[in-house]
Amino acid sequence: MKRSAPNRRAFLKTAAFAGAGIPLLKILERAVLADSTTQPMNFIGIYHPHGVSAEYWAMKATDTETVFDIAYANCSLQPFDDAVTYGKSFKNKILVIEGLNHLSNANGHDSAGTILTGSTIVPGGTTQPQNKSLDQFLAVDQMLGASTPVTSIALGVGNDSTASGTTLSFGPGGVGLPKIIDPSAAFQTLFGNFATQSNPAAQAAAAHKQKVGQSVLDFVTGEIGVLRPKLGSIEQQKLDQHLTSLRDIEKQLQGGGMVSCMAPSAPDATQFPKLKQYNGGEPYFDAITNAHVDLLAQAIACGITRFATLFMADLSYAGNPLMLPADNHGGVAHTYNGSSVGQNQHPNTPGDPTTWVPLAELNRYSYSKVARLMQKLDALGALDNTLIYVSSDMGNPALHSTQNTPTVLAGGAGGKFRMGRRLKMPLDCPPPANPWCQPTDSTWTGLTNNHLLVSIAQAFGANINTFGTQTDPKNTTGPLANLT
Amino acid sequence: MSLLGIASTYGASFTPDAQQDGFTNNDAQRVDPVFAQQVDTAAQALAAQARMNVATLAPCTTTDPTAGEACARTFLATFAAKAYRRPADAREVSALIAVYHAGADGFTYADGIEALIRAVLESPGFLYVTEIGDGSGAPSATLTAYETASELAYLITGGPPDATLTAAAAANQLATGDQRAAQARRLLALPSASARVTSVVEQWLGIETISDTAKDTTLYPKFAGLLGSIKQEADDFVAQVFAGSAGGLKDLLSADWTVTADPNLAAAYGAAAPGPGTTRVSLTALPRRGILNQAAFLSVYSRAQETAPVLRGVAVMRRIACIDVAAPTTLNINIVPPVPDPTKTTRQRFDIHQTDPVCAGCHKNIDSFGFAFENFDAMGMIRSQENNLPIDSSTTVAVGADFDGAYPDSASLLTKMAQSSSVASCFARHMLKFAVARSDATTVEQGFMPKWQALAPAAQGSFGEILVAWIASDGFVQRRFMP
Numbered sequence: 026m027k028r029s030a031p032n033r034r035a036f037l038k039t040a041a042f043a044g045a046g047i048p049l050l051k052i053l054e055r056a057v058l059a060d061s062t063t064q065p066m067n068f069i070g071i072y073h074p075h076g077v078s079a080e081y082w083a084m085k086a087t088d089t090e091t092v093f094d095i096a097y098a099n100c101s102l103q104p105f106d107d108a109v110t111y112g113k114s115f116k117n118k119i120l121v122i123e124g125l126n127h128l129s130n131a132n133g134h135d136s137a138g139t140i141l142t143g144s145t146i147v148p149g150g151t152t153q154p155q156n157k158s159l160d161q162f163l164a165v166d167q168m169l170g171a172s173t174p175v176t177s178i179a180l181g182v183g184n185d186s187t188a189s190g191t192t193l194s195f196g197p198g199g200v201g202l203p204k205i206i207d208p209s210a211a212f213q214t215l216f217g218n219f220a221t222q223s224n225p226a227a228q229a230a231a232a233h234k235q236k237v238g239q240s241v242l243d244f245v246t247g248e249i250g251v252l253r254p255k256l257g258s259i260e261q262q263k264l265d266q267h268l269t270s271l272r273d274i275e276k277q278l279q280g281g282g283m284v285s286c287m288a289p290s291a292p293d294a295t296q297f298p299k300l301k302q303y304n305g306g307e308p309y310f311d312a313i314t315n316a317h318v319d320l321l322a323q324a325i326a327c328g329i330t331r332f333a334t335l336f337m338a339d340l341s342y343a344g345n346p347l348m349l350p351a352d353n354h355g356g357v358a359h360t361y362n363g364s365s366v367g368q369n370q371h372p373n374t375p376g377d378p379t380t381w382v383p384l385a386e387l388n389r390y391s392y393s394k395v396a397r398l399m400q401k402l403d404a405l406g407a408l409d410n411t412l413i414y415v416s417s418d419m420g421n422p423a424l425h426s427t428q429n430t431p432t433v434l435a436g437g438a439g440g441k442f443r444m445g446r447r448l449k450m451p452l453d454c455p456p457p458a459n460p461w462c463q464p465t466d467s468t469w470t471g472l473t474n475n476h477l478l479v480s481i482a483q484a485f486g487a488n489i490n491t492f493g494t495q496t497d498p499k500n501t502t503g504p505l506a507n508l509t
Numbered sequence: 510m511s512l513l514g515i516a517s518t519y520g521a522s523f524t525p526d527a528q529q530d531g532f533t534n535n536d537a538q539r540v541d542p543v544f545a546q547q548v549d550t551a552a553q554a555l556a557a558q559a560r561m562n563v564a565t566l567a568p569c570t571t572t573d574p575t576a577g578e579a580c581a582r583t584f585l586a587t588f589a590a591k592a593y594r595r596p597a598d599a600r601e602v603s604a605l606i607a608v609y610h611a612g613a614d615g616f617t618y619a620d621g622i623e624a625l626i627r628a629v630l631e632s633p634g635f636l637y638v639t640e641i642g643d644g645s646g647a648p649s650a651t652l653t654a655y656e657t658a659s660e661l662a663y664l665i666t667g668g669p670p671d672a673t674l675t676a677a678a679a680a681n682q683l684a685t686g687d688q689r690a691a692q693a694r695r696l697l698a699l700p701s702a703s704a705r706v707t708s709v710v711e712q713w714l715g716i717e718t719i720s721d722t723a724k725d726t727t728l729y730p731k732f733a734g735l736l737g738s739i740k741q742e743a744d745d746f747v748a749q750v751f752a753g754s755a756g757g758l759k760d761l762l763s764a765d766w767t768v769t770a771d772p773n774l775a776a777a778y779g780a781a782a783p784g785p786g787t788t789r790v791s792l793t794a795l796p797r798r799g800i801l802n803q804a805a806f807l808s809v810y811s812r813a814q815e816t817a818p819v820l821r822g823v824a825v826m827r828r829i830a831c832i833d834v835a836a837p838t839t840l841n842i843n844i845v846p847p848v849p850d851p852t853k854t855t856r857q858r859f860d861i862h863q864t865d866p867v868c869a870g871c872h873k874n875i876d877s878f879g880f881a882f883e884n885f886d887a888m889g890m891i892r893s894q895e896n897n898l899p900i901d902s903s904t905t906v907a908v909g910a911d912f913d914g915a916y917p918d919s920a921s922l923l924t925k926m927a928q929s930s931s932v933a934s935c936f937a938r939h940m941l942k943f944a945v946a947r948s949d950a951t952t953v954e955q956g957f958m959p960k961w962q963a964l965a966p967a968a969q970g971s972f973g974e975i976l977v978a979w980i981a982s983d984g985f986v987q988r989r990f991m992p
Contacts, residue, residue, distance in 0.1 A: 233620075236611055237608075237620075240611030240612070240624065240628075241608060241611075241624065241627055241628045244604055244607065244608050244632070245628065245632055247604060248604065248632050248634065249633050252637075252639075255641050263540075264633070267545065267633070270540050270545035271545060274549055490721075490723065490733075497726065498726045499725060499727065502723050502733065503723035
């Protein structure tokens with residue numbers, strides 16, 4: 026005797042009634058609905074500076090989509106497979122995508138604005154993208170951030186500018202949104218009103234919520250126990266799977282859920298007496314980044330917000346812990362002399378291997394912060410429901426190239442994307458085309474990151490098939506293949 | 510039926526259903542961790558919303574938790590029965606009352622009702638459709654009246670039983686084939702049944718993915734603008750073809766008309782726009798017949814830049830004719846598609862299949878179907894030339910079927926296939942697979958196909974009549990216990 030779950034749409038039909046609602050109720054409903062769509066999925070966009078040392082980032086000849094080595098010497102992706110430092114390997118929680126392009130139609134440094142907007146950058150006075158960024162589209166337009174205390178948050182390190190090249194989050198029309206660069210301010214924004222610890226009434230409410238949640242789980246578990254003996258072994262397996270799923274929820278309820286939602290203590294402001302780039306803030310960037318990362322993890326896990334961006338900085342000061350030249354920009358990024366793999370596959374370019382290592386080291390530093398974020402989210406039970414999109418404005422920084430940008434997806438992505446893989450997009454100018462062909466040429470077959478933005482939006486339930494602003498609509502239309 | 514009187518689109522955000530044989534109605538569904546979390550979240554939000562209407566949903570003269578228990582029991586008597594599609598038994602009620610107290614004690618009556626609603630929405634009684642019978646564990650069992658009602662309702666409308674069906678279950682009036690057939694016919698007339706048949710037929714043909722299909726915008730600039738109308742055309746056409754108990758399959762495959770309210774789509778087809786007050790468009794003057802000549806099917810089974818004769822051919826063989834086609838992966842063949850060549854037509858490029866004996870083994874048959882569609886481009890518009898060369902859509906089908914023969918194009922081939930008894934039986938087997946919701950339906954199929962053979966010829970191609978025949982049969986309510 027089979028016993029089958031009705032399909033998911035059937036749940037909708039059973040629980041729902043498509044009655045004539047008055048507009049106010051509909052708005053309310055949609056906001057509450059947002060809770061259900063986003064509870065499983067949080068989004069964090071992260072920028073790191075200075076492109077990538079492709080030689081220590083790209084797939085090796087021996088790598089396959091699912092079997093690959095990122096622990097070899099100098100590999101910048103090492104932090105994702107470093108159980109000693111981060112408690113476990115997150116290799117199965119990343120999806121590295123090679124060969125996406127940021128078609129900004131602008132100087133590489135202004136192209137950060139393209140990462141989450143998929144828009145060309147309008148040059149001149151404003152120098153900004155033409156549409157809002159993905160985090161804002163999801164949090165505001167789709168109302169997925171409506172039910173959390175903080176709709177979305179944009180954090181930055183060292184630079185509170187809102188110009189295209191300095192931020193990821195843009196509002197309607199592509200207007201840059203303010204970033205918070207002070208972790209103390211970020212704490213106030215995220216946890217200022219979150220006074221569970223000191224407020225007895227809020228504490229009692231939280232305890233009640235946990236008690237009810239546990240009671241419901243006990244009830245459902247008990248009902249399954251009554252049903253199970255009446256079924257054949259195959260059907261029993263289905264119920265066992267259901268029980269396993271319930272234990273996951275219970276774990277969150279008892280461990281992650283409540284414990285993590287005690288407000289963290291405020292960051293120690295003495296760790297970063299100065300905040301701003303070019304104003305003595307550089308030596309504190311590492312501490313600022315860590316504080317931001319830790320706050321983000323707490324806020325996401327507590328459901329304070331579900332949409333965040335973090336704009337990281339380099340460590341341009343003498344005596345930096347990476348022992349890189351004091352000017353990371355001029356001394357590391359601009360001196361990078363890539364081989365063919367780092368030169369958009371242009372032929373006959375051996376490059377200079379000695380220049381690959383310092384940039385790889387800077388990249389590894391950037392990824393170490395992503396790994397730290399993953400570690401914290403994981404400890405709070407929120408990593409599996411989070412999608413982190415990490416990229417830089419450029420691919421090859423010495424060329425200021427916006428081709429072959431280093432795209433890394435991290436987290437469990439709510440099961441929407443198949444993680445633990447490496448993907449290679451088609452070449453921009455495959456033979457026999459001129460390897461220097463341009464996006465406007467007919468031989469150009471490169472893919473824009475707009476497709477990834479469409480995929481992410483769809484993963485969050487948005488019913489769209491295009492994202493961003495490009496001259497040729499084919500560059501904005503359709504999801505990226507092979508993610509789901 | 511409404512459980513809570515709340516408009517909701519929760520289901521739409523759930524993770525996609527597992528598919529078997531292309532159908533989402535199947536026994537592979539699981540409450541996996543992601544789905545469980547989504548259900549938990551949706552149940553909490555719905556319960557919190559329902560709480561705002563507690564005075565209407567579960568009225569009570571007291572807010573005192575202890576005194577409120579009686580009101581909670583009254584509420585449960587109707588609410589749990591609706592949610593479980595059967596009355597809750599005493600043990601279930603008492604387990605739910607424990608949840609009520611967890612919510613209410615120390616707080617209020619409304620808190621208890623909120624907890625109750627959440628528990629019911631997460632319970633197996635709500636989430637699963639059971640097929641247990643009386644639970645005696647005998648080697649075979651007959652579904653209970655309430656189980657039969659659920660089975661019927663989910664099959665035909667995709668939702669829970671309505672009040673009439675529930676009343677029939679309560680009065681034990683679903684035990685005979687005639688009783689079930691009468692209820693089935695009643696349900697088939699509902700709008701939800703029409704939406705269901707559209708969805709099932711589109712899953713069968715694989716065209717439900719049309720909404721996720723994109724074309725190269727330089728080659729097919731009109732596609733994105735027409736996409737909505739293309740999807741609507743398929744939906745409306747299927748709904749009209751299978752309305753009531755008409756012999757839908759023949760029209761589905763060979764109708765010389767289609768349905769669209771969009772004059773741009775009609776114009777793209779080369780047809781006259783529909784007249785006032787109608788959405789029906791005549792195709793008599795065009796080489797375009799039935800669903801497989803509509804833009805939805807032709808676009809789904811194409812690439813972004815060009816047609817895909819192999820995809821089209823395989824779809825017709827597997828889905829329409831039930832002719833087995835081995836997958837290249839199982840044959841351990843490395844596929845090397847012919848490279849684009851501006852001096853040849855797609856058909857000329859794919860003709861390499863004929864010259865390579867390894868390819869020809871399968872592709873002789875596949876291409877004989879696929880090439881017949883070559884007079885339609887990658888978004889299903891009629892073309893007479895490709896790369897300035899004339900299009901050839903003529904074909905000779907020789908697969909040992911009752912539609913073997915030479916045809917100038919797919920429209921004439923499909924007109925012939927629409928009359929074929931093997932195509933009709935293929936349709937019936939696909940619909941039965943959907944109805945039984947199992948991939949391994951061989952035994953059930955062997956029992957059912959003679960009953961289908963006995964139907965009148967027109968009924969053999971009717972979605973509704975096939976379902977009614979299945980629902981009236983003993984197989985619909987009988988289950989073998991699989992230890």
